[in-house]
Amino acid sequence: MLLRVADHLYWMGRYIERAENTARAVEAIYPAAPKGSLSTDREWEGLLALTGRRKDFLAKHGPPSPAKILRFVLFDLENPSSLLASLRAARENGRSVSATLSPEMWESLNALWLDLQEVDEGRLLSGGVLPFIDRFKEGAHLFRGVLHSTLAEEEVFRLIDLGTFLERADHIVRILRARHSSLLREGERETHYYSWVAILRSVGALGAYRRVYHDLISPGRVAELLILREEVPCSLHACLDRINDLLRPLAGGIGPEVVRLAADLHFLLHDGRIKEILRNALHEYLIDFTAALQRLGEEIDKGLRISTCA
Amino acid sequence: MKTERASSPQVVGNTAVSRSEQVTLRRGPIDEMKHPDGAIRSHCAPLREWLQAVPPAQLDQKRKEADRLFRRLGITFAVYGEAAGSERLIPFDLIPRIIPAKEWQTLAAGLRQRVAALNAFLHDLYHGQEILKAGRLPAEMIFSNPQYRVEMQGIDLPGGIYVQIAGVDVVHTGEGEFHILEDNLRTPSGVSYMLVNRRIMKRLFPELFALHPVAPVEHYPELLIETLRAAAPEGTVDPSVVLLTPGPYNSAYFEHTFLAQQMGIEAVEAQDLFVRDNKVYMRTMEGPARVDVIYRRIDEDFLDPLAFRADSVLGVPGLLSVYRSGGVAIANAVGTGVADDKAIYAYVPEMIRFYLGQEPILKNVPTYSLRNPDDRSYVLAHLNELVVKEVHGSGGYGMLIGPASTVKERELFRQRILRNPENYIAQPTLALSTCPTFVEQGIAPRHIDLRPFVLSGRTIHLVPGGLTRVALRDGSLVVNSSQGGGTKDTWVLEE
Known part of the structure; x- marks a missing residue:
């Protein structure tokens, strides 16, 4: 191709x-x-x-x-x-x-x-x-x-999906960043309930939340669901799973650096504990994640635009 | 020939225009559906009956449906000078143009003959130049022609074929009589309309195809890929063919991607190609991939900035040098333009006689060459009767249609001609045939032409049909899509 x-x-x-x-x-x-x-x-x-x-x-x-x-x-x-x-x-x-x-x-x-x-x-x-x-x-x-x-053609799927999941990850991080303060108010259900719901709906995850937790909406779980739970397609973890899988066979065309960056990000999510993330400043975590995603996007662009073969 | 010219003010090209020929050409246009006495031509009877029976509201709805289908397919067309991003449709007329089997056989034979001669001419011109030595064509017309590419001199092409794809413009001027208007040997376009018009007609009016034995055209992409593969450098096993497009802003971009998709090949832009070790490669995800044949839909001036235009960003640096050494094939070849300018056109019948030893089956339009003083004085005295064209013009621009012109326009052209006479030719106005067409007031006759596509590979192929263009304005003879022309499906009937 x-x-x-x-x-x-x-x-x-x-x-x-x-x-x-x-x-x-x-x-x-x-x-x-x-x-x-x-x-x-x-x-x-x-x-x-x-x-x-x-x-x-x-x-x-x-x-x-x-x-x-x-x-x-x-x-x-x-x-x-x-x-x-x-x-x-x-x-x-x-x-x-x-x-x-x-x-x-x-x-x-x-x-x-x-x-x-x-x-x-x-x-x-x-x-x-x-x-x-x-x-x-x-x-x-x-x-x-x-x-x-x-x-x-398998390759056509791969590239379209790569774009899809990178964009989705970017969107999830944006939503979390925009509303991160409400996620830290565990006890203030009255005030922040609809903000938590809006976060879930913005990424199409309300149904997923119910299926996973069968319980009241709590901000800690919202953060956990959208960041770490790889079994739902609307989590950062699931996106990075897919991005990793999609990139590996494309490495020859896009370059090995991209694959390494994606693997790092994936590792971060795979090993993450939500309690630690929330304790150590969620906002900073999301800012770092945004920067890492952006670097990944730039490397993909470079790989696809700057030809390695001429 | 020079003496012949000098002997008569009406000698044009190398064919004297006899008085009777002039009369023929001034006769009224024929109607594709009716005989001159008003009787319906027998091959059009079923269509005519159907047209009379079908409710106008239904046709109107079908017309809207056709527009919707064209838009949905993305067959839109950018008009030069209009706001970026504006997309227009080329108007499609629902009433097909029908060509009976006998007429098509003559046409097809004439087209094969013509393209064979043109290919023989190009080969000769870039090799021994026998036709010039024999004095059958004035050498100065070649050597002063910017389309003559001296860098092609002595280059051997596979099979000696220069023009793989010709889109010859033909007009129907009398009973069983056709004139060739232009040969279009560079990057002729429009074949996607031939294919899509047919697809849309079959979808909208399946019942009509039950009433008519319409010859199929749908195999064109297969013949095209076969032709392109045959152009590959000798000894290439399983040649890799690409279509080279200027990109999405080109008005024919739909056609480029459509044909590439139909042939299962890549539509590449110049930036996708590069030259290394005297070979051409494309940049792919898997690394460099060798390219053997380039079906170029880009003007040759923009093929290689090193060879032609240094200011071009469209080209592939070094492509021409690979081409000249036989490392890659380009279709159509570089240098074909010399055979399709409007001055050389006058000599095609002579080429047919010289290379094939045959008489031309199809007629040329008598052509006055304004470089010739006698022709020039005749033309200047008869501007109101003639069509004046720029030798290298295309798209219906830079043209004076005498009978439809104003005194002021004629004066403007007189001055242009006097300033640069070699740049112009003149022809009598032709009686382009008319075909019933939907217009605002209902159905009315409008002038049409025909562009069949002739493919030259190991043999010459021609699908039965072509693109019929129609001048939608009443009385207009200009069928170009850039100037308000539309298209029709073209039905060649099987016997």
Whole structure:
């Protein structure tokens, strides 16, 4: 497989996952969280912080409001991490490898983009965006299904999945960082319960939590589930398991340094104890993890872009 | 020949345009569906009946469905000069253009003959130049032509074939009569439309295919890969073929990835290729992989920045030197452009006589060469009747269509011609045939042409059909997609 094609496949996987993550993050707080002591405006601003584009938003739109934030994170094509912009980037990457994809794969991705880019965002913003998010999720699931039922080449899966799981890990760390303070308030159920739920919903892990613990939601377990429990697909541990497996056969193309970095990260999770992590400052742990993930991403980029063979 | 020219002001190229020929060409266009007396041509009767029976609302819905399918496949087209990211569809007309078996047989034989002669010409030109020595073609037309690539002189290509893929533009000008408009020997495009138009018609109107014995075209990609493999350097076992594309911003990008996908080969960009030890490789996950044949869909000026354009970022440095030493094949070959400019065009019938010893089956449009003073004075006096074209122009740009032009436009062209006469040729306006077409007011005749694709490998292959382009504006003769042209499915009927 061409290195350039590998690069596009990997980024296609990342952007699709990024759009899905945005969809989940919006769903988690939409409609705004039930009344309580939570400030709903803070929820919305948390969504903004999550995308890492708070400064861009303020410069463009001034003081935030829920409607403005929704428009920004879902529809604004000038915001490179909005759902639509991510989908467009996935489609552009897909177009560049449409000779490698099955025609059905390319068509399902292209059709999803065509379908969603012509929605009437004004109507959605006043009437509710969940139908839009549902349409997107259905399309994204269809795309993944088509990928698995029409493709023969193992390498294509690997690269798309590599992008998917790296992006997912990045998203999980972002969510945990954005809400880490609530995770340290074990006794303050009244105040922080909905924040814990929002964390789980933002990564699609509420059901997984119930299946694993069969018990009340507690912040220590939320952290444990999302960081260390490898049996659920929405944990950092599970993501790094997959990334490790995916990278090993690709090492010849991407370079051995990448494999080493991923193995280090995996080792950290494999040997982690949640009590220690929480005792020794969760926030610092997450910051270090973010940096390590970023380094891994950069090494993958380097491996796929800078050719080692000429 | 020079004396012939001098003897008559109406001698064009090397063929005198007789008065009767002029008259023929000025005759009204024929209608693909009807005889001149209005009776329906028998091979069109089932389609015509069907068209009259089908409710307009249903056709309208099918038209929308076709648009949706084209968009979904991503067959969109970027128009130069429009905002980046804007994507347009080439309009697709639902009414097919039908060619009866007999007409196609003549056409196919004529096309094979023509492309065989053009390949023989290119080989001769880059070797012994017998045709120049025999005085059948003026040598200065070659040596002053920027498309003549001196670096190809004496290079032997596998099978002596230069043009693996030709997209010859043909117009139907009279009963059983076709004229060749252009040979397109460099990087002809449009074949994906031939294939996709057929796929969409079969999906929308399966019942029509039960009524007509339409010859299949779907095997084109197989013939193409066979042709490309045959172009590999001698002795190559299981040649590795790639398609070289300028990338996603090129207007034909869909076609490039579509063909690569259909042939199961990589669509590479120049950055994916590199030269080492006089061989060409592509950069893959598994390391460098050898490339034997490059199906280039990129202009030859942009193939190698070392050889042609140093300012190009598109090329593969060193590619030309590998090519010249036989380390890689390029299809179409470098240097084919010299045989398809509009001035050389006039000499193709002579090539057929010279190399094949045959009379041309298909007609050339009589062509006035404005480098010739007699032709020039005739053309300048008759600008309102003629079509003036740039010798190296394409895409329907840089053209004056006399009968449709204003006094001001003609004056502009007169000055351009006088400034640089070698740059222009002129031809009588042709009566392009018309075909019923959906327009805003219903169904009306619109002018069409035809681009069949001729593949030259171990043998010459031609799928029965081609791309039919249609000028959607009333009275317009310009079928180019960049100027409001559309396409139709092309049905060659089996006997």
